[in-house]
Amino acid sequence: MATRIRATTEHGKQIEQGGLLRAAKAEKLLEDNAADTALAQSVGDATTRAILLRVLERERMILRRVSG
Amino acid sequence: MDLVIHEASPLLINPAADALVRAALGPLTTGVSLKRKRGQPSVLTVHLLDSATGQDVQKAQTLFALYGVMTVTVSKAAIVADDEDVAVLTCNDARINSDAKVDYRVWTGTGVLYASGTVDVVAGSVALEFGTPTPGKYLIEIARRKGNFATAATVIEAVE
Numbered sequence: 001m002a003t004r005i006r007a008t009t010e011h012g013k014q015i016e017q018g019g020l021l022r023a024a025k026a027e028k029l030l031e032d033n034a035a036d037t038a039l040a041q042s043v044g045d046a047t048t049r050a051i052l053l054r055v056l057e058r059e060r061m062i063l064r065r066v067s068g
Numbered sequence: 069m070d071l072v073i074h075e076a077s078p079l080l081i082n083p084a085a086d087a088l089v090r091a092a093l094g095p096l097t098t099g100v101s102l103k104r105k106r107g108q109p110s111v112l113t114v115h116l117l118d119s120a121t122g123q124d125v126q127k128a129q130t131l132f133a134l135y136g137v138m139t140v141t142v143s144k145a146a147i148v149a150d151d152e153d154v155a156v157l158t159c160n161d162a163r164i165n166s167d168a169k170v171d172y173r174v175w176t177g178t179g180v181l182y183a184s185g186t187v188d189v190v191a192g193s194v195a196l197e198f199g200t201p202t203p204g205k206y207l208i209e210i211a212r213r214k215g216n217f218a219t220a221a222t223v224i225e226a227v228e
Contacts, residue, residue: 001195002157002158002195002197003187003188003195003197004197004198005172005183005185005196005197005198005208006183007174007182007183008183008184008185009180009181009182009183009184011180012180012181012183015176015200016182016200016202019149019202019203020201022201022202023150023151023201065228066228067150
């Protein structure tokens with residue numbers, strides 16, 4: 001059974017906390033993205049709808065990477 | 069005195085080497101410096117206080133004459149920075165066969181001490197898991213707490 005290393009120093013804990021906060025923010029933005037995507041799908045103009053959905057898809061790809 | 073030390077990452081080794089040298093030599097040392105030459109091993113120089121006696125120098129030289137680099141294996145060199153993905157480091161070097169515990173230290177790519185602790189040696193082997201939510205390079209070092217001076221080190225990169 002391997003021992004899990006956790007940040008133990010003050011600096012280390014700040015670094016770890018920073019990473020967790022960043023992931024949490026990305027999660028929140030992903031939720032917003034889902035709501036925006038639902039709205040974009042109801043846009044009447046096909047060209048505008050396609051552009052919006054493409055931009056939102058790109059945003060999701062970036063956010064998924066950050067949030068893990 | 070010169071000592072060839074881990075080649076894992078010369079950029080990361082200075083603070084780690086400094087800590088382990090201080091642990092071994094206490095107030096005798098003023099620090100370490102690292103000399104790099106292209107295509108050659110990095111050479112670590114230990115600086116002793118001017119007030120160090122011949123006996124002190126002998127002590128340091130004896131320590132480093134017996135210095136050993138232990139082997140460490142790692143399940144993967146890159147992990148996802150999500151706090152869930154982990155790399156498993158295993159050190160089962162013969163030098164720690166009769167040791168009860170070893171120390172470990174983790175340094176960030178900018179030379180900040182991220183974590184340190186002590187871990188049990190079980191049946192001559194040590195296993196550590198490392199995961200982090202923050203991208204970057206981390207140097208993980210394992211060091212003997214007794215007997216002849218020996219360390220092992222590896223670099224894990226956490227990527228987005």
